Amino acid sequence: MRTLNLGILAHVDAGKTTLTERLLFVAGVIDQLGSVDDGNTQTDSLPLERQRGITIKSAVVSFEVNGVVINLIDTPGHPDFIAEVERVLTVLDGAVLVVSAVEGVQAQTRVLMRTLQRLGVPSLIFINKIDRSGAQEGPILQGISDRLTPGIIAMGSPYGLGTHDPGFTPYDPADPGFTSRLTSQLADRDDALLAAYVGDEKVPYDQVRHALVTQLRAAQVHPVYFGSAVTGAGVEALIEGITEFLPTVEGDAEGPVAGSVFKVERGPSGEKIAYVRVFSGTVRIRDRLRFGDNAEGKVTAIHLFDHGKAVHQGTVTAGHIAKLTGLVDIQIGDAIGTPRTTAGHYFAPPSLETVVVPSNPADKGALHSALTQLAEQDPLINLRQDDVRQEIYLSLYGEVQKEVIQATLASEYAIDVTFRETTAICVERPAGTGTALEVLGKGENPYVATVGLRVEPAPAGAGIEFRPDVTIDGIPIHAFKDVEAFRRTVETAVRNALRQGIHGWQVTDCIVTMTKSGFVSATSAKDFRLLTPLVLMDALSRAGTIVCEPIHRLHLDVPADTVGQMLAALARLRALPETPVIRGSECTIEGVIPAGRVHLLQEQLSGLTRGEGVLESALDHYEPVSGTAPSRPHTGVHPLNRTEYLRQMKRGV
Numbered sequence: 001m002r003t004l005n006l007g008i009l010a011h012v013d014a015g016k017t018t019l020t021e022r023l024l025f026v027a028g029v030i031d032q033l034g035s036v037d038d039g040n041t042q043t044d045s046l047p048l049e050r051q052r053g054i055t056i057k058s059a060v061v062s063f064e065v066n067g068v069v070i071n072l073i074d075t076p077g078h079p080d081f082i083a084e085v086e087r088v089l090t091v092l093d094g095a096v097l098v099v100s101a102v103e104g105v106q107a108q109t110r111v112l113m114r115t116l117q118r119l120g121v122p123s124l125i126f127i128n129k130i131d132r133s134g135a136q137e138g139p140i141l142q143g144i145s146d147r148l149t150p151g152i153i154a155m156g157s158p159y160g161l162g163t164h165d166p167g168f169t170p171y172d173p174a175d176p177g178f179t180s181r182l183t184s185q186l187a188d189r190d191d192a193l194l195a196a197y198v199g200d201e202k203v204p205y206d207q208v209r210h211a212l213v214t215q216l217r218a219a220q221v222h223p224v225y226f227g228s229a230v231t232g233a234g235v236e237a238l239i240e241g242i243t244e245f246l247p248t249v250e251g252d253a254e255g256p257v258a259g260s261v262f263k264v265e266r267g268p269s270g271e272k273i274a275y276v277r278v279f280s281g282t283v284r285i286r287d288r289l290r291f292g293d294n295a296e297g298k299v300t301a302i303h304l305f306d307h308g309k310a311v312h313q314g315t316v317t318a319g320h321i322a323k324l325t326g327l328v329d330i331q332i333g334d335a336i337g338t339p340r341t342t343a344g345h346y347f348a349p350p351s352l353e354t355v356v357v358p359s360n361p362a363d364k365g366a367l368h369s370a371l372t373q374l375a376e377q378d379p380l381i382n383l384r385q386d387d388v389r390q391e392i393y394l395s396l397y398g399e400v401q402k403e404v405i406q407a408t409l410a411s412e413y414a415i416d417v418t419f420r421e422t423t424a425i426c427v428e429r430p431a432g433t434g435t436a437l438e439v440l441g442k443g444e445n446p447y448v449a450t451v452g453l454r455v456e457p458a459p460a461g462a463g464i465e466f467r468p469d470v471t472i473d474g475i476p477i478h479a480f481k482d483v484e485a486f487r488r489t490v491e492t493a494v495r496n497a498l499r500q501g502i503h504g505w506q507v508t509d510c511i512v513t514m515t516k517s518g519f520v521s522a523t524s525a526k527d528f529r530l531l532t533p534l535v536l537m538d539a540l541s542r543a544g545t546i547v548c549e550p551i552h553r554l555h556l557d558v559p560a561d562t563v564g565q566m567l568a569a570l571a572r573l574r575a576l577p578e579t580p581v582i583r584g585s586e587c588t589i590e591g592v593i594p595a596g597r598v599h600l601l602q603e604q605l606s607g608l609t610r611g612e613g614v615l616e617s618a619l620d621h622y623e624p625v626s627g628t629a630p631s632r633p634h635t636g637v638h639p640l641n642r643t644e645y646l647r648q649m650k651r652g653v
């Protein structure tokens, strides 16, 4: 039987979990519909999800319709949990992007569609909530075409919008009007179809359908369905579309094992369970698998998803999703066997951080191990400990994520924590060019090597570029496998050292050139590894750095009569709004705001707008900080502190 790994994606609250519940009901997996508002759906199963009515973790459920086994992944829509969605994207054969018929295209809808198209994930669009008052057909389609993607194809027409009993009539393939509309929409990207269309021939539906499937699978067009997850309207037609149009990719069951871990959870006795999409090969119980950074483990149990349950199996083959037990060191994002693609980052990194403080100082050690354990299973948790003050820094997407971490620590680890104020994660860019040189046997060079480096600025967004501009006679081949190994060692030392610049922030947008290299027969690889950071920090100090803060793009929907107060508040928060766009009693304000101020705006929003304002924001770019540059304490021994660095390196730390 065909298997389809299907993601349900959308902006927060569009109805993904409700739609998932409805699909399980229609497929006969559950005989009673749960609801998000009652906290009893299949996929929002965590206590915190049920309590808050939002999805926090992605969840897998399986059902069978029209002869296709569908492994459905319900994902969170809140932007604070975007990293959770990122992991899921790499394991999908197809997706349904849900859009609310009332709210229309929202900030996260755009982010998701851009990413689906970039990754080439074939996606259908489901316009949900047509039972709600304010739901409209034409304006929503227009909005999607203008603001999301022009490549949309309505597969039918809704009726009874805004009533308790709406419906959806799919267009009939035998209807010449539909075929002709479809042809004109698809002909742009299909020469044969264009010729037939221009030649005024009557194009057979099969040919049009073929073009539709081809363009859908290239993520160029997106069939659109209307319905309501709550009433069930349009859901049958959506299922038809899913099973008819979305591709299933089986992969080679005989090939080498390759898979991707998109979720990690702990079983009843604390054992790790990895959710894996197998792209190639067959995994059996007791197989030893290699994964991540050279780790290895033995599979002790395999569960496949079947009719809403996880069922014990002896093997899992290419094309399927399974839960693997026994891989002790596995982490979310790991590739298993030969990776298909390296798991990339498709969304902006977190731009905020906070310090986590245990309410009881004696819990410090327990807190650190709890957070480390959570970080292995949660792509959102990124830890850093400052050695001097022993404080635990946590990077963040936003305030809701912070509350979730606090609640998880309390319920699962019985640790109460508070947070310091949320601050922005800055970066450092070189202010100019700086060079430094340590010559073997000269001055105070503590190592048996010569290293010269130059640091200079690169354009914003360029990242770090390393240029090994040295001749072969400066490279101690006796200490390395080959020239490439030498280059890798120096480049790794450079990149590691740049994680913390003069002010403690990641250094970026720079070119580092190795200008000189020298050795004697006693030189080892370690001499280059340890000397490079010292020289680099000298060069960077001479270049000087500019601390830049993250700036978010914001989108505010507020009542028109509150615009004046809103603009005044934005000015106080150093935001730069563009001209507000007023439509009747509603107003939209776009603009930019320092990331560190977003939570303050969020706090004031409700009071300023009688609880009606909606704020969305996402990282846009970095900008030099005006005034005193914020710095953050270095972690570990930093080469800027030369005496301490040499002392610790001698001790082999």
Ligand SMILES: Nc1nc2c(ncn2[C@@H]2O[C@H](COP(=O)(O)OP(=O)(O)OP(=O)(O)O)[C@@H](O)[C@H]2O)c(=O)[nH]1
Pocket (backbone or CB within 6 Å): 010, 011, 012, 013, 014, 015, 016, 017, 018, 019, 035, 036, 037, 053, 054, 055, 056, 075, 076, 077, 078, 128, 129, 130, 131, 132, 227, 228, 229, 230, 231
């Ligand atoms: N009237 C109406 N309400 C709906 C419909 N679908 C979902 N809702 C409601 O919208 C709210 C959000 O629904 P969810 O299913 O939790 O939305 P979600 O997309 O899963 O939300 P997150 O996972 O938190 O991003 C709930 O109150 C649902 O009852 C619909 O078709 N009609």
Ligand SMILES: [Mg+2]
Pocket (backbone or CB within 6 Å): 016, 017, 018, 044, 054, 055, 074, 075, 076, 077
């Ligand atoms: Mg949900």
